[in-house]
Amino acid sequence: MISTSLIEKFLQHCQQTPDKRCVVFESQTYSYADIRTMAAAWAGELRARGLQRGERVALFLDNGPKFISAYLGAQWAGGTVVLINTAYRQTELRHILRDAAPRFVVTDPQRNHEIKNLEFKIENLEFPLAVPFDFPSTIFSQFCDEVAIIAYTSGTTGKAKGAMLTHRSLAANVASVTEAWGWTSDDHLLLVLPLFHLHGLGVGFHGTIWAGASCELHPHFEVKTVYNRLLSGEPTMFFGVPTMYGRLLNEAAKRDQKPPNLRLYVSGSAALSADTMLAFERVFGQRILERYGMTETVMNTTNPLYGERRPGTVGQPFPRQEARVVHVHTRQPLPADEDGEIEVRGAHVFAGYLNQPEASAECFTPDGWFKTGDLGRVSADGYFTITGRAKELIISGGFNIYPREVEEVLAMHPSIAEVAVVGRPDPDFGESVTAVVVSHDATLNVDDLITYCKNNLASYKKPRHIIFANSLPRNALGKVQKHLL
Numbered sequence: 001m002i003s004t005s006l007i008e009k010f011l012q013h014c015q016q017t018p019d020k021r022c023v024v025f026e027s028q029t030y031s032y033a034d035i036r037t038m039a040a041a042w043a044g045e046l047r048a049r050g051l052q053r054g055e056r057v058a059l060f061l062d063n064g065p066k067f068i069s070a071y072l073g074a075q076w077a078g079g080t081v082v083l084i085n086t087a088y089r090q091t092e093l094r095h096i097l098r099d100a101a102p103r104f105v106v107t108d109p110q111r112n113h114e115i116k117n118l119e120f121k122i123e124n125l126e127f128p129l130a131v132p133f134d135f136p137s138t139i140f141s142q143f144c145d146e147v148a149i150i151a152y153t154s155g156t157t158g159k160a161k162g163a164m165l166t167h168r169s170l171a172a173n174v175a176s177v178t179e180a181w182g183w184t185s186d187d188h189l190l191l192v193l194p195l196f197h198l199h200g201l202g203v204g205f206h207g208t209i210w211a212g213a214s215c216e217l218h219p220h221f222e223v224k225t226v227y228n229r230l231l232s233g234e235p236t237m238f239f240g241v242p243t244m245y246g247r248l249l250n251e252a253a254k255r256d257q258k259p260p261n262l263r264l265y266v267s268g269s270a271a272l273s274a275d276t277m278l279a280f281e282r283v284f285g286q287r288i289l290e291r292y293g294m295t296e297t298v299m300n301t302t303n304p305l306y307g308e309r310r311p312g313t314v315g316q317p318f319p320r321q322e323a324r325v326v327h328v329h330t331r332q333p334l335p336a337d338e339d340g341e342i343e344v345r346g347a348h349v350f351a352g353y354l355n356q357p358e359a360s361a362e363c364f365t366p367d368g369w370f371k372t373g374d375l376g377r378v379s380a381d382g383y384f385t386i387t388g389r390a391k392e393l394i395i396s397g398g399f400n401i402y403p404r405e406v407e408e409v410l411a412m413h414p415s416i417a418e419v420a421v422v423g424r425p426d427p428d429f430g431e432s433v434t435a436v437v438v439s440h441d442a443t444l445n446v447d448d449l450i451t452y453c454k455n456n457l458a459s460y461k462k463p464r465h466i467i468f469a470n471s472l473p474r475n476a477l478g479k480v481q482k483h484l485l
């Protein structure tokens with residue numbers, strides 16, 4: 001069992017290797033000691049402003065040193081961090097801020113206007129902060145079972161649910177990940193994923209500070225910059241969603257030079273097609289390691305560091321974790337190669353959804369297996385394959401979009417009588433959002449509808465295609481038959 005929390009591990013590294021580089025951002029290098037000082041200042045500031053243990057601090061920030069130091073500082077001060085995607089607009093923000101009721105929201109001045117309408121008092125702090133703070137570095141083992149992070153993940157009702165991850169589950173996760181992938185203090189991760197999701201934060205950043213390693217953090221994925229950084233030979237690892245690998249392949253076709261081998265390329269958050277994986281291997285000379293995770297559990301299964309990385313599969317459970325396939329109705333475990341729903345169990349699994357006792361109880365079996373809602377099978381030699389989803393979900397470029405959420409916004413439009421939202425295969429994003437709309441307003445314009453969605457929801461949720469129909473296909477019970485769309 002893991003008895004150290006992430007913060008404790010980070011502080012140990014700060015003590016042992018204070019001058020080692022921890023994060024590089026926009027050509028500036030921050031050592032472990034630098035990040036510790038910045039995090040301590042945030043912890044002190046939050047404490048000075050009255051933050052109590054267990055109270056929530058929401059981060060509405062893009063990637064950067066401010067995110068990292070406020071994140072570590074809030075946890076160091078005993079707070080729970082609420083992660084917010086910076087693409088979120090009023091509809092999503094209002095829901096999250098009401099549900100999580102954070103004591104503080106840390107954001108940038110350019111985002112104040114999004115928050116202002118939501119009845120939050122705005123105070124501007126100078127960054128970096130300079131309030132001294134020194135907490136003992138060993139107290140965290142006492143609150144390992146308290147919630148470290150609340151991460152919102154879309155619910156089937158269209159409203160996101162706050163998945164509560166404890167210090168213990170985060171530590172169990174990162175210990176398994178670093179072990180499975182042989183992550184050492186010599187590693188330098190090229191980190192371009194958003195930190196407000198667990199792929200970037202719980203895998204990329206946590207792994208870095210758990211291993212006492214370093215990362216090169218970018219504001220976002222920009223294919224030319226990433227290709228150039230890979231060419232430099234400096235990063236030893238790169239983590240991406242399949243869209244990023246597809247774009248890197250297109251970029252390689254335009255370049256004369258190919259990057260030297262990295263220690264490890266990892267893909268996740270959405271299915272990596274066997275075609276992309278094999279094409280990447282042909283062009284870049286090495287095979288991507290595909291793994292499978294979700295917000296509620298962070299990481300579940302992985303292809304091996306050494307051994308066969310089997311295309312189209314997500315590998316086997318991480319060390320100290322369990323996974324199985326059960327029948328979707330009887331919930332009984334299935335033999336190898338039979339299709340069912342994937343369930344996982346272990347210390348890495350979350351503690352439930354905030355303010356949702358029923359949904360939290362429903363997603364666990366009495367003996368502690370978490371029902372992932374992902375359909376799949378397992379081979380006789382233990383490799384898992386994801387074949388579909390029991391939950392209605394569109395995954396576009398690694399971002400989750402619940403059709404219901406987009407339908408609810410479109411249905412409120414005065415000119416729309418009926419609407420159904422479905423995912424369509426997309427060469428870049430894997431899947432893309434398509435809305436089938438019934439309207440009696442002949443002047444209704446596609447661009448106006450898209451703008452309407454963007455004003456209400458994160459832009460990546462907007463439909464990429466809008467199809468007008470006279471009616472929607474419905475079954476005898478009146479339910480829209482989406483497979484016919």
Ligand code: MCA
Pocket residue numbers: 192193194197198199200220221241243244268269270292293294295298299396397398399400429458459460461
């Ligand atoms: C951006 N846009 C998108 C997406 N991303 N549209 C559909 N799907 C997307 N994924 C839209 C923007 O709204 C904007 O529209 C326009 O594209 C340009 O925005 P930009 O940010 O420049 O886009 P991009 O460079 O094309 O971004 C693609 C991306 C990004 C780099 C692949 O989507 C990304 O970083 N994805 C990673 C998501 C991730 O980390 N997921 C992990 C969650 P407009 O101009 O109209 O406003 S899952 C997880 O955490 C679990 C643990 C797991 O298993 O990993």
Ligand code: AMP
Pocket residue numbers: 153154267268269270271272290291292293294295296314372374386389395399400
């Ligand atoms: P999220 O709720 O944003 O954490 O998304 C988690 C979902 O992403 C999972 O339940 C899966 O449906 C999907 N996912 C993550 N990794 C993979 C993968 N390697 N292959 C297929 N689907 C994946």
